[in-house]
Amino acid sequence: MEEKYSYEKIQEMADNIKSRTSQRPKLGIICGSGLGGLADLLTNSEEMEYTSIPGFPVSTVKGHGGKLVFGKLEGVECICMKGRFHFYEGYPIWKCAAPVQVMKLLGVKGLIVTNAAGGISSKLKLGDLMLITDHINLPGVTGNNPLRGPNDERFGPRFPSTNAVYSKSFQNIFKKSAEDQGLLPIIKEGTYLMSSGPTYESPAELNWFKTIGADAVGMSTVPETVVASWCGMVVLGISLITNICILDVESTEEPTAEEVYETAKMRSKNLQNIVRLTEKSAVEQNVWNI
Numbered sequence: 001m002e003e004k005y006s007y008e009k010i011q012e013m014a015d016n017i018k019s020r021t022s023q024r025p026k027l028g029i030i031c032g033s034g035l036g037g038l039a040d041l042l043t044n045s046e047e048m049e050y051t052s053i054p055g056f057p058v059s060t061v062k063g064h065g066g067k068l069v070f071g072k073l074e075g076v077e078c079i080c081m082k083g084r085f086h087f088y089e090g091y092p093i094w095k096c097a098a099p100v101q102v103m104k105l106l107g108v109k110g111l112i113v114t115n116a117a118g119g120i121s122s123k124l125k126l127g128d129l130m131l132i133t134d135h136i137n138l139p140g141v142t143g144n145n146p147l148r149g150p151n152d153e154r155f156g157p158r159f160p161s162t163n164a165v166y167s168k169s170f171q172n173i174f175k176k177s178a179e180d181q182g183l184l185p186i187i188k189e190g191t192y193l194m195s196s197g198p199t200y201e202s203p204a205e206l207n208w209f210k211t212i213g214a215d216a217v218g219m220s221t222v223p224e225t226v227v228a229s230w231c232g233m234v235v236l237g238i239s240l241i242t243n244i245c246i247l248d249v250e251s252t253e254e255p256t257a258e259e260v261y262e263t264a265k266m267r268s269k270n271l272q273n274i275v276r277l278t279e280k281s282a283v284e285q286n287v288w289n290i
């Protein structure tokens, strides 16, 4: 089993990055499938390929580039992950979230995590943006938590709570920003469940997830959020509902990666505009204490 990165290993990656850019990001953005366009929000941008950072994982999935983008958004220096790491790619779950620890050592205080997700709840429509208010860490509760293994208190405590990992004030700002863009009707709220993938879920699994309180399902986000919260970051989580889950085993329809990318393409600009406004207000309201 691959050994978890030590504090020193994470520090090495952060130092490597710092030696190559003068930017010192305060906000991190993780782009979900097909949502790499969020990186276009950054001005004066500089890019760094994941492969150029010793020890950094490498993206293997379509719709996920493989670089860090640094730049300014509404006057604040940001780091954007254009391409994230999923458990189903074969990485240990802690490694999927290790870039968040690197961000922490770069000085990041706030994190916007986005994803493409399937809608389980009947209140969710295709193309909705669901503010994640809570999550079900299915791999975590069944023994695969990103914080399993030695704990380094310099990042966070051994037994962190997960009661309020998704910031209410950040969510309120996002809602207000969507309202200012006339997009409030597509903003929903709910619980995101992480399943391991890469198979899309069976109707029986989806019906089970529904009974345990999941509104949307995806294959990411939770490891990154758990680690960000453990590290003391303020987190905003957003799921773009790219497909409606099929809960009826008699249905002849099935989910496809193509529909996921198509929906992501359709909403990409809307999400960018809301994120820009959110960032502006979050800075004005000093949501991250910077």
Ligand SMILES: O=P(O)(O)O[C@H]1O[C@H](CO)[C@@H](O)[C@H]1O
Pocket (backbone or CB within 6 Å): 031, 032, 033, 061, 084, 086, 114, 115, 116, 117, 197, 218, 219, 220, 221, 256, 257, 260
């Ligand atoms: O969660 P993100 O990275 O947005 O991607 C989602 O989309 C892919 C499936 O279509 C899976 O990787 C799932 O997790």
